[in-house]
Amino acid sequence: KEILERTLDYGIELYPNSAELYFNYGSLSMTFNDFLKALVYLNKALEIDPQLNDIKRRIAICEDKIAGTTEQ
Secondary structure, three states, rough: OHHHHHHHHHHHHHHOOHHHHHHHHHHHHOOOOHHHHHHHHHHHHHHHHHOOOOHHHHHHHHHHHHHHHHOO
């Protein structure tokens, strides 16, 4: 996980307007159940490219997971 995060950080540093890199970072964070972090990266991807495939569904999943953890 750490190596992937460093790689994505580096990619974002080189290509700060790459919606795909932010999307991938958000997706990685979802894999490790870090939905708050995922939401930050996915929202940035959405800001850069609102037409990115599957972005809105993943944001909704994160929001549902976050809401579910605060309700318990």
